[in-house]
Amino acid sequence: MQTEQTLTVKEVDVKDVQVSSFSLFFFRLKLWIKSPTPYLTLLGLILFILTWWLTTEVWKLPRFEKLPGPVSVVTEWISKDPSYGISIYTPEYYQHIWRSIIRVLEAFGLATILGVPLGLFMGWKKTFKDFTFPVMEILRPIPMLAWVPLAILMFPEREMAIIYLTFLASFFATALNALLGVESIDESYFRAAHCLGAKDRHIFFRVVVPGALPFIFTGLQISMGVAWFSLVAGEMLAGEFGLGYLIWNSFILVQYPVIVIAMITLGVIGWASSAMIRFVGTLLMKWQARGLT
């Protein structure tokens, strides 16, 4: 992001800043433990699992009786010899996870590389926006599933079709948020930069990019979310591997606990990928987090 900076001076007394942010972390941790937050979080989780267990495995309520309960799911999940072939001890499980992650990363990476610059240019140069925005606004609301036939026609190999579908949804979310990010930058920053003698390339790298960064990262989080969404849909339709394929295949083969295993896995991975983006975001936007007021 900040490649252009010829003038960043970074040595100096950051030592005391580091110390204080370290102790600040512990201070916050202490506050967090003393606050009701962690206990409420735990309570919520327990209540959810309890309800699931009671409805499916204890009371066997109508409509719930066929669903796999937590006990059967967990036994299958941690079994060394799972009845349906998927548990934390089988390499197949990790193969499915791995394939899905690779697909998402490819699609998400492509969407970011293409979407962020496109959105930034659209926000920065009005002529470019006038030229591209209408097309984008018509393509953007088309649900990803509507693209499936075209994707199959375009990419006869299944793998490419799935990545294409996953990419599409991510791309629009990324580009739109980058665009909004540039439009959110106060005009006076552009004026100030001009006053100080900045040329177009300086404006782009020193005002447009950092100014849009908060929105870009919001966009990346949304993009990651819709990437997983589209991926699972794509894998259900045309996959050979991957968590979406696993879910659909287990449904056809009446291996119900595996469905839930794959679902929870998706939930955890989705949450972790979002958290990673947030983490990178706070690293790149120290100027936002460090404010005292």
Add this chain to the structure above:
Amino acid sequence: MTNTENTCPSGTSEMHKNEPAGGKISIRNATKLYDPDGANVLALDNCSMEIEAGEFCVIVGPSGCGKTTLLNAIAGFHGITSGQIDIDGKMLCSGARKADPGADRIVVFQNGALFPWYTVLENVTFGPAVQGKMSKEVARKEAEQILAEMGLKGILHNYPSEISSGMRRRVEIARAMMNDPNVLLMDEPYRAMDALTKTIMHKNLLDVYDRSKKTVFFITHDLEEAIFLGTKVYVMTTRPGKIKKVINVDLPRPRDYKILSSDRYLELKLEVIESVHEEAKKAFEAGERELA
């Protein structure tokens, strides 16, 4: 605050010239017509003024009288419809040609425009960095010196969000001074500040002015501020704006708050108030007519 002793051993900073290097602004018949939705609004009407090099020029006038329009034209943010503005005898802009913004005329904005994503040092050295004027090291030394002269030490690596609004405003002035501009354009820079912070800001700005003798083009609504700071106070008429009256503030420099109780200050204040009040009343009545 820092004292104003002027015996800095290193002659590197150009802030220490006591003779103004330039910055004479002549505005001749500047007229600006806005055309929002076909309703022609005349913001400036044949506005003329001569600002000497090194003058602290303060513009007062009712809201919407075209003060900021004038400032933006000098800064190069927009053009004028007719007339001409010269700086040091060279044409800056005219009805036919808009000026480009440049580092010889730096604006200090009403709401502040330090880049929040850069540290104080990165902000202050922004000008030399993009112009490729100084090496990193030289720029850094210069920045440190200018900040120190303004009573700002030890905040080099803080982000703007971590320092007070008064400090931010001073850093912004330091950022401007780094470019050694001929003209400092200030659009109500202290508007949102409390009275106490304001007095400190005033003292600080006067220190900078006394040291550097830059031409300052200062817009304000605060009449006391206008007299306390200004060499001349220009009262503008209500829209369409032109200069109604120029008041020569013959108070000695360097100034401090004691001047605020001198007889001459009070006389000048009365003069400015009378002049502005008339215009404000006209603007107010015009506003009521527009609403009715």
